[in-house]
Amino acid sequence: MATPFDPADLPTGILMTLSPLVARVLAPNPSPFTYTGTQTYLVGGADVAVIDPGPDEAEHLDALIAAIGGRRVVAILCTHTHRDHSPAARPLSALTGAPIIGCAPLTLSDDGPRADAAFDADYRPDRVLGDGEAVAGTGWTLAAVSTPGHTSNHLCFALVQDKALFTGDHVMGWSTSVISPPDGDMTAYMRSMQRLLERDDIVYYPAHGEPVENPQRLVRGMMGHRKQREGQIMRFLERNGDSAIPDMVAEMYKGVDPRLYGAAGRSVLAHLIDLNGRGMAAPLEDGRWQMR
Structure with missing residues (x-):
């Protein structure tokens, strides 16, 4: 081994x-x-x-x-x-x-x-x-x-x-x-x-x-990964309604080192802010997020 x-x-x-x-x-x-x-x-x-x-x-x-x-x-x-x-x-x-x-x-x-x-x-x-x-x-x-x-x-x-x-x-x-x-x-x-x-x-x-x-291939893959993560977030909100970021992280980052959950949550927040700017998601006063 x-x-x-x-x-x-x-x-x-x-x-x-x-x-x-x-x-x-x-x-x-x-x-x-x-x-x-x-x-x-x-x-x-x-x-x-x-x-x-x-x-x-x-x-x-x-x-x-x-x-x-x-x-x-x-x-x-x-x-x-x-x-x-x-x-x-x-x-x-x-x-x-x-x-x-x-x-x-x-x-x-x-x-x-x-x-x-x-x-x-x-x-x-x-x-x-x-x-x-x-x-x-x-x-x-x-x-x-x-x-x-x-x-x-x-x-x-x-x-x-x-x-x-x-x-x-x-x-x-x-x-x-x-x-x-x-x-x-x-x-x-x-x-x-x-x-x-x-x-x-x-x-x-x-x-x-x-x-x-092969840098262009890696860049394309990383951009694709971000698009996939964005899709996961949208599907989570569609399925679960108003949701908190820790709940999204728990589902979307299964198998990830728990020490990285903080970073994962920040990444999800970054996606949500981007989605908000594009009119696709919106924050609620209690910290949860919803689809627009």
């Missing part, structure tokens, strides 16, 4: 080369929401950019400095400001002198149970990249692709030379992204997914999970 896969068993702190321009270092922060942990990417050769520096943990910072190996760091790029992605930007900037560049700062408190990492309240970028703006080094260019949905400030970064896209948490290699209101927005997420579907990237490098080598 095969030994069950345990994400915590994967080696952390080791520089793994993925292409001539791309390498990664896995942070030691596996969890039900980060899978094996946050993957920090190094892009370049003679000089490098660091994408999603990860949590501010001494072990991870030491591993990143060893991986950089004295090369000049052109930029420290953050896809978004959840605490498993951006906090190491500050100490890494202090150690390397590199500017923090990428997504806009964003801090807010969720109005329900946390569905993923909280926001990094101390994130202060030296430069915010707008959609299409780029950072370049010797033989590489990274262009920002605005992808709101998981968070309103989420960016992906396109490596022009490889037709590769660093997708942060917008598209992950192991699970669908958490969409948690009030900042997480299902309507924006689906628009962003459609945008990726129309691109010609040949590989995705997510912050969690392995590289995705």
